[in-house]
Amino acid sequence: MTSAATATQEPRSGEQEHVDVLIVGAGVSGIGAAHRLRKEFPDRSFAILESQDNHGGTWWTHRFPGIRSDSDLFTYGFRDRPWSGPSIAAGGEIRQYLQELIDEDDLADHIRYHHEVTGLSWSSGDARWTAEVTRTDTGEKVRVTSSFLWMCQGYYNHDEPYTPEFPGQERFEGTIVHPQTWPEDLEYAGKRVLVIGSGATAATVVPAVAKTAAHVTMLQRSPSYWFPAPTVHDLATMLEPLDLPAEWTHEILRRTYVQQLDWLATTGRDDPDQLHEFLVETIRPLLPEGTDVEKHFTPAYRPWQQRIAFVPDGDFFERMRDGKVSVATDKIEEFTEKGVQLASGEVIEADIIVTATGFNLAVFGDIPFAVDGEPVDFSRQVTWHGMMISGVPNMAYAFGYFRHSWTLRIDLVNDVIARIFEQMSERGASTVVPTLRPGDEDMPLLPWSSPDNFNPGYVMRSQDKMFKQGDREPWTHMHEHDHDRVALPQADLDDGLQYR
Incomplete structure (x- = not known):
């Protein structure tokens, strides 16, 4: 197995790196995004920034006894990378599956471990993102720029779990x-x-x-x-x-x-x-x-x-x-x-x-975002099909299912992002931004998760800081797989998206 040390490119102090696509997070979603880039866009450069010292996300940070998937691995694994083994697998077995994908796709040299993203800013003039990064092992400050940002960091705070204060x-x-x-x-x-x-x-x-x-x-x-x-x-x-x-x-x-x-x-x-x-x-x-x-x-x-x-x-x-x-x-x-x-x-x-009292949700890793110098308040923004955010250019995010296997939706999201990349190339566009259509500006803004739909404590505690959804397509999310597997492949890439 490739070690974290050999998989990491050592930083070059003061040097700024530019890539076509910047992926944040080397968990299941981030490795899946890189896998699709390798397969469908082999000429595009990319890097994966990971704050931990190894890949796997949850399967690396969670060390409690018995850590395992509570989803079957035949749907938790990627559809074009068959899982072989028992349906329910331990965390180590899942990390081994991801390691095999890293090895097969030669992803190791693209992963930057110990790289914690502390700020993300978009410049319309340059049509690029700038990631401010701190090396967690050395304290060095580095900077990475990219033409497209792919947020695959998961949805909760890895460092600060939720623990209520109990009397005494x-x-x-x-x-x-x-x-x-x-x-x-x-x-x-x-x-x-x-x-x-x-x-x-x-x-x-x-x-x-x-x-x-x-x-x-x-x-x-x-x-x-x-x-x-x-x-x-x-x-x-x-x-x-x-x-x-x-x-x-x-x-x-x-x-x-x-x-x-x-x-x-x-x-x-x-x-x-x-x-x-x-x-x-x-x-x-x-x-x-x-x-x-x-x-x-x-x-x-x-x-x-x-x-x-x-x-x-x-x-x-x-x-x-x-x-x-x-x-x-x-x-x-x-x-x-x-x-x-x-x-x-x-x-x-x-x-x-x-x-075992749960965790705290984090909006895109609680990383501060800015677009053309203006801070982004995600609680005032709306999702586009549960994979992009209104008013935020050239940024996609990975979010799976709560009721089905996470990766079932990640595969569908990656399909749509690949179609968007192709559409941008065909049109010669450098920028794509979800934009409310005429008549959408006054639509009701609904909670990130309706309490009638899904209401565990960690979701309800964080509703006020999460982005919103609308009452119509394409501004909705939290659908089930029976809906998404039909709707997402047919998503109209001109409906709610502006290309420049």
């Missing part, structure tokens, strides 16, 4: 950790562990820690929906003896998973009662006898208004049946020296408390 937490005599900043030397074998939260992270951490911990308690204010997904799909097992070409197996399984994800998403929207019953009744026989399903596993919200916690092979419930994991549903009154006291008066004692 300074009194706790044990260890408090957040999964996003998990210490490598944390020893939990034989310890009593309390995990606060019941989202996707808790669904991963709890069964992994419970393998060696004395006991793990998951404490939630309110229940989440859960789904026991097989690590290896039954269909994959059936296909294996047929010795099919790898690309056939990949396509069959990819289409199967897409169909299943579409059913979950559309049923949650069109018949939530049916999906509610399906999800609750699916896990009921996996729970220990006597479990209060109504209290601990029946959410108050509609299915898919928040993420479903996918658990490979039902490992979470297996640990419950073994007596290694228990679930408590209550509010925290206060921390004590030995644990937490709940509103009911019950005290849960622990040696380690894990605050």
